[in-house]
Structures are given as structure tokens and as C-alpha cells.
Amino acid sequence: MSDTQTLIENRPPSVAALFLERVAATPDAEAYRYPVPPAAGAGPDDWKSLSWAQAAERVYAVAAGLIELGVQPEQRVALASSTRVEWILADLGILCAGAATTTVYPQTNADECAFILADSGSKVLIAENAEQLAKVQEKRDELSELTHVVVIDPKDVETGDRVLTLAELETRGAAYLEEHPELIKERVGAITSDQLATLIYTSGTTGRPKGVRLPHDNWSYMAKAIAATGLLSADDVQYLWLPLAHVFGKVLTSGQIEIGHVTAVDGRVDKIIENLPVVQPTYMAAVPRIFEKVYNGVAAKARAGGAAKYKIFQWAAEVAREYAKVTQDNFRRTGSRSVPFGLAVKHRTADALVYAKIREAFGGRLRACISGSAALAPEIGYFFAGAGIHILEGYGLTESSAASFVNPGEAYRTGTVGKPLPGTEVRIADDGEILLRGPGIMQGYHGLPEKTAEVLESDGWFHTGDIGELSPDGYLRITDRKKDLIKTSGGKYIAPAEVEGQFKAVCPYVSNILVHGADRNYCTALIALDEVSLLEWAKENGLEGKPYAEVVAAPATVEMVGKYVGQLNQGLQRWQTIKKFRLLPRDLDVEHGEVTPSLKLKRPVVEREYKHLIDEMYAGTREA
Known part of the structure; x- marks a missing residue:
């Protein structure tokens, strides 16, 4: 049996057990970093750290506090919060109590939140703030099994018999542990591998979400398998901003416990650009939309610098793609990343002019990014690879x-x-x-x-x-997704995600695109533009000061996007080409239910909402 097989097959029954092992092995090593905004509300955040022993003290207090509230093994404790260090501590506390975490996105509305809590039979809810608390108070009559709500941020929250703060839960838990010092060891020791650890409700495109039952063994296996890939070491620093209610964010916490590296936690997406140079991560996981935004932002910045600067960027982007393709191909065939002398010279020049600045913006130490949740357009992947930002898709x-x-x-x-x-x-x-x-x-x-x-x-x-x-x-x-494959009325199959990905690599202003054409005799597209990039473009094209909706509707904007659609079509088979398109009056978002919290497109929702635009594009045509 290989070392890898031994590592995986001899795994403990739970991540809770792995956490106890990690704390015993490296109690004083840094585990988590988290930002503390300045009291005055202005200036940079102050980043604090927790060692594994300090994290464990809080985790065990949460676990004991939940047990004192009456939480039994496998009973569900829901967690409705954005990504922050308390989310991880609370989740580990739930697991160490032998209970199971029901994850709830903070964007979930009151109706769906109530459905998830009722369907899961959650006994306790750990809510981030007054806003999350209000959702359950509104639906209290539907939640007979919910006995307590624990609030992380107590601002504007009225506590009482059934509502307490996380600090109060930890205080009660610490006192309970003094009376029962072996409690955590006993609870964790009693966990079996098939015991429920996590219920994650999939954000379905139609109907109610389904609760996915993930036992403790899933996470223990994931922790060992991630370690077995050899991609990460104890010296790594991870920047974790992904939603922890999503399985992609959650799995990263398991791998970290097994490997023992540092994780800097901050779920505020608007802080990513500011945080990267401060955290200086060696690796980070993200969804393709983030890389698309960075790429579009770099392109827009170059364009704003004038024609010469934009020309240099376009040249450097092509060099990056060529360099990445050649090095990857050579490595596959010969194990060497050598490139022809002329390409190496061009790449060094482009690195000095463009790529070095991009790496610096990512903090300067990034070895690799993990991309998941949706497909990354290969041309964007090749661009970053050539620029020295290695995106490992999973x-x-x-x-x-x-x-x-x-x-x-x-x-x-x-x-x-x-x-x-x-x-x-x-x-x-x-x-x-x-x-x-x-x-x-x-x-x-x-x-x-x-x-x-x-x-x-x-x-x-x-x-x-x-x-x-x-x-x-x-x-x-x-x-593609099996259900998303398009079959035209002419009998040709089209993978819309492939066409959409190619367009994102061609047009620096696109935010979202949906290709439509099932049972039609040609393909069309609904296109949403990125507001920041578009308004920068508007300044140079006689539309400065106009609101986004007005810029989108302007003939000059439609003409500009049309040129990119034409460029896309040149690289497609005839039956894949986009014959008509419409620009959407606003970007697609989570709030309107058009994308999932992990930024995946909900096709049926978008097609239903913009049916009038789709019908318009096929009006007057005879469908074969």
C-alpha cells in the first residue's frame, strides 16, 4: 500500500478528531488571521491572529455552550453568516459537540431561510447580526424546533431567554467545561464516520433547495486527500474569502486543519484588492468571475492610459497566452518548460511592463490559485498562467x-x-x-x-x-451541464458555457452572458456589462456622467459590443455563432436570484425574466 493510500485509509472518523490532533501537535502555531476594522471607521483594518490553542479554547467553549443548551449528537445547528473567523470557530464548535451544521447563505431571504431551518430540523441558529435574526423572528411560528438563536455581532440585538450573544454562549460553555473537563474529548471520541456533519442546501434553479447530507467521513477524507495532493504545505498562507455556506469554501477549512497552515479570513468581496497586498497569500481559491473581473479591470486600466498603453497590454496579453500554451505543451511532452529564444525575450519584456504589476497586486507571493464552481474561460486562464499567476482549476x-x-x-x-x-x-x-x-x-x-x-x-x-x-x-x-446543452432546430448540439467563456476572453466589458438557442434555428445572447469597466469606457466615448442604464442603452455601446460579438463569431462553427444579442439594463445578481451565491448563472431564472428580449430576437423568423 502506498503512503498516500495509507494516509487516506487510516483517516480518523471526523474533522473534529483531526482538529484535536492539530491543536495537540502545533498549539502555538498561527492558525487564523482576521481583520478588526478601526474604531473610528476610517483607516486600514488591524489584522489579529489566533494560534491553534487560542482557536481551540473558543471552539471548545462554543461546543460546551451548545451542549449546555441541550444540543444532542447529530442534531442540527444552523449557521447564517458571511465569511468571518467566527463562522469557522462556530462550525468547529458544532462539530466538536457531535452535532451537524446547517449552512445558510446570509443573502437567503426570510421565506427560504425558514424553509431550510424547518426542513433541517435545526435546534439552534447561530446568526451573524440583527439582520439575520430578524428573518427568523418574522417566521417564528413556522420554526417549532428552534429553541435558541446565538448572535455573533450583538449590535441592535435584544438578548433574552432564547436569544444570546456568541460571547455569552462561550462564557456559559467555558463554565460548563470547568465542571465537565473531559466533555469535548468524550463527544469527539463518540463521533462515528457515518454520523451527519453538515447539511448544505443547494441553491436550485427551480423549486425548493435540497439538503445535501455530508457525514463526518466526507470531511475527514477531504482533509487527507487534499494533503495527499502535495499542493500545500504548513508554510502556506491562504486568503479565504469564499462563502463558507458553500461547499467550496467549507472544504478549504478541512484541508487547512490537516496541513496546519495559516488562513486569513475575510468574506468582504469589496476588500479583496485592498487585502491581498496586506495578507500576501501564497495561495487563494476563487470562482472564475473574480479572475474575469481582474482581467477586465487590468484591460480597462490600460485602455484608460491611452492608445499606446492599451496596445502594449494587448501585445503582452497575446505573449502571455502563447508563452503559457508553449510551456504547458512542452512540459506535457518532455517535462521541460523551455521556450524558443524569441518568445522568452518577448516574455521578459512583457513581464517588466505588465505582468510584474499584476503579481504585485495579488500580494507578490502567490504560488497558485484554485478556481472552481464554474468553468474558467481558457483564454483568461492562459493569460494569467503566462503572467505568473498559476490558476489550477478543480x-x-x-x-x-x-x-x-x-x-x-x-x-x-x-x-x-x-x-x-x-x-x-x-x-x-x-x-x-x-x-x-x-x-x-x-x-x-x-x-x-x-x-x-x-x-x-x-x-x-x-x-x-x-x-x-x-x-x-x-x-x-x-x-457543459447535461441539462444546459442546447440542441438547435437543425439538430446541432451546442455547449453554451463554452461559447460564453470565449466571449468573456474577447470582451473586456462583459460581466455575464447567456447564450440561448434550444429548438431555435440560430443562437442569440443576453449580455450584462460590468458597471465599473463600462463607465470608464463611457468617459472616452461621449457618455461621461450618464447613469449605467443610459450608457447600456446608447447606440454606441450596442455597436461596441457588436464588434466583440463579431470577433467571437470568427472563431466559432457556423451553427454556434451569435446572430443577435440584447444588452440587459442591469447586471445579474444574487439579490434578484439570477446567479447563485457562488456566482453561477441560473439560466431558467434569467430566461424567464428576460423572455420578452429573447422573443424579440426571434420575432419574424420561421422556426424550422
């Missing part, structure tokens, strides 16, 4: 505990999601669907045996709903 679903595939470090291949994690099996069905089996796969959907049977076979194979292909040496490429 793949997984809520139902597979997030990390099923990841690109293998230096041997990464842009446009693929890499190889399976050690211990995960994959096969491609006859219709191209990706099937997975292994210790990361869910137990099933909470209270929905029929829905579980639709995707989970009796022998453990899980139907992902994604279409993909495996290379002879095991790299997976995702082509």
Missing part, C-alpha cells in the same frame, strides 16, 4: 464535498480540471455524463429518498449531471 459538487478533481501543481493544464483526488473514482457514461464514486460522495438528499435514487446508484456511483471527457492520461475536461 471540479466537484456539493454532493461530492466540493473537491473531486484538481490540477496537479506544476503539471497543470489550462482548460481542464485536472485529475481525481486520491481515493476518488471517475467514469464517463455512454451519453458523456461524468460519474463519480468515493469517500467524498454524499449520503443523499435530506428527507428525499426518491431524489437521491435519481442520482445515486446502489453501488455508489453518483451522476453529476455534467458532461465531460477524460484524456488518455486522466485529465478531465468539462464541456
